[in-house]
Amino acid sequence: GIQVEQSPPDLILQEGANSTLRCNFSDSVNNLQWFHQNPWGQLINLFYIPSGTKQNGRLSATTVATERYSLLYISSSQTTDSGVYFCAVSFSGNTPLVFGKGTRLSVIA
């Protein structure tokens, strides 16, 4: 099955810093999503981005499907950005997502 690797596994930032999280996957995919799990455990969908670039406020994501990676950019980080960020992929919108192990982000004031 598809393998999903996320890096770095852990990241500590000062408030206001920028960061880039990376997701590599082993096969061609037609579905890629980024999620944020907050410290209370809630999973929030950030982006549905099988290809191209999207932006939502301070967050943006880019997927280069031909090279099998995706990047999540967080600018001007805030303490509320803390939590775990997951990348998940699948072959199509009809097949279940396979998750990476996540990047744990801690933003310090």
Add this chain to the structure above:
Amino acid sequence: DAGITQSPRHKVTETGTPVTLRCHQTENHRYMYWYRQDPGHGLRLIHYSYGVKDTDKGEVSDGYSVSRSKTEDFLLTLESATSSQTSVYFCAISESNYGYTFGSGTRLTVV
């Protein structure tokens, strides 16, 4: 999140007892999923459904069964709970080519 609820939120049960977790949606989405989350493993798929009475196994399906008798409900049953099934269980819903929406999770402890 609005549109999807899981129950119970927390449960402690004894080894060997049956346990059923419920996922309820009001979005009329076709696809429903059960994942478990464990430290060091991320989220792993247990079972999923692509319609009423249509289900399939995921990566970690042993010891679990599911049922979907109507669009809005997807039940996960542990026939005989074991300590290795202590975990946080998440339900998710989706329509084809759209993002997943997750429930708030059920924390299950098997003692």
